[in-house]
Amino acid sequence: MQNNRIRLLMLFITLLLPGIAMAASNAKENYGYYCVQCHGMKGNGMGLNIKDMSVQPRDHTDAKAMGARSDDEIFKVIKEGGQSISKSVLMPPWGDTFSDEEIHDLVKYLRSLCNCKLGG
Incomplete structure (x- = not known):
């Protein structure tokens, strides 16, 4: 019985971890493809x-x-x-390009770039 629980847990982890890694990877790839031209390779606002x-x-x-x-x-x-938050018109809307899930992943990725949380 204990072995079955361990196997089930290992299966769950095996299935879950690639999805987590994929989300982080996709956000980084999306940022690298769509955002670096303006925000820069390092995310420091120094893009081409x-x-x-x-x-x-x-x-x-x-x-x-x-x-x-x-x-x-x-x-x-x-x-x-x-414009949606009274900022530059040069920041385009990406809602037709990214799903809400991909945008949430990008928000998490941006938090990793600044190493910050809200208010921190």
């Missing part, structure tokens, strides 16, 4: 496009600035664009 931009993109490594934004605000700006 900044020379042509009138507003500097958000530095996602800035713990103080990112910690001042709620997860809901970050989700909204990714989904609906900069």
Whole structure:
């Protein structure tokens, strides 16, 4: 009986872990494909496009600035664009590109870049 529980637990973990790793991997890949042109390879707001931009993109490594934004605000700006939270029109809406789940994963990824949580 104990062996069956252990096997079931191991099966569950085996099935669950790739999904968690895949979400983190997909968020990093999505960021690398869609966001680095403006926000930079390191997420520091120093992307290739900044020379042509009138507003500097958000530095996602800035713990103080990112910690001042709620997860809901970050989700909204990714989904609906900069204007949705009274920020730059240069930040496009990505709601037609990403699912809500992918946007939530991006929010988590951004929190890892700034090494911060809300208010921290």
